[in-house]
């Protein structure tokens with residue numbers, strides 16, 4: 001008891017010391033300022049934040065939430081900066097959930113959108129237009145291996161929905177394996193793959209197995225990929241017929257809090273899943289297009305070649321959501 005009391009006292013003392021240090025350092029610093037930026041936002045004459053929020057609350061469903069006591073009313077963007085209704089400038093460190101990859105309102109993109117809109121705004125795919133093939137070819141040129149066929153859909157959720165459907169149809173098996181702490185979408189199909197209770201509803205979710213998350217920092221097996229892979233193997237051995245439809249994972253979990261996978265994990269589990277007849281899907285919705293810094297696609301950091309890659313967000317920065325799903329010779 002005496003030891004416990006002593007430890008508690010020491011811990012309270014060091015916490016107080018730390019708080020004091022923080023406060024004294026903070027108060028001696030002047031508040032940070034943004035570097036100069038040669039751009040004057042336009043004068044804003046639209047509705048102010050309170051009115052915008054009230055209308056949102058009245059006409060939109062409660063699923064549209066925000067995290068703030070008083071959310072910002074963002075009215076203009078220019079490259080890495082955003083401006084609120086009063087013209088105040090903010091550094092956009094979030095890029096709309098890693099979606100705005102070329103900066104806000106990049107002049108080259110704006111110009112391309114305007115020029116195309118003046119010429120032709122819509123054509124269905126039963127007629128010809130070169131853009132869809134050109135874009136698919138450009139994407140395919142960035143892919144390794146046999147990943148050369150593109151499916152355009154409307155969102156990351158829809159890309160994962162299609163990938164899951166393809167995996168099940170190709171393999172003839174129903175069971176899908178996903179990681180705990182994963183986010184793959186909110187449709188009635190992908191909500192089953194998602195493994196964060198804040199993003200799930202209690203609806204039928206199909207045969208989904210959520211295996212232990214190979215989180216190298218907080219995970220139960222530390223960074224030992226072999227033990228996490230063993231857990232996945234056991235799910236197949238004890239929770240399925242021995243055959244699965246597929247496996248899906250983000251290479252860095254985004255919504256789950258920027259969580260990397262234990263090194264070597266994907267190589268091990270892709271082998272296991274292939275042996276069980278399944279298709280391996282890499283969800284690159286938050287990691288593709290160079291967003292990891294070191295590689296163009298997140299899966300390359302793990303040295304694997306997926307059978308299907310799903311992507312979104314960055315590919316949608318232009319005008320509307322172009323979400324893309326790539327598949328190999330598999331399907």
Ligand SMILES: Cc1ncc(COP(=O)(O)O)c(C=O)c1O
Pocket residue numbers: 097155156157158160183184185186250254255283284285286312313
């Ligand atoms: C990894 C991942 N997959 C899928 C999705 C779903 O994409 P969307 O919101 O475009 O449907 C998201 C969205 O945040 C995501 O982060």
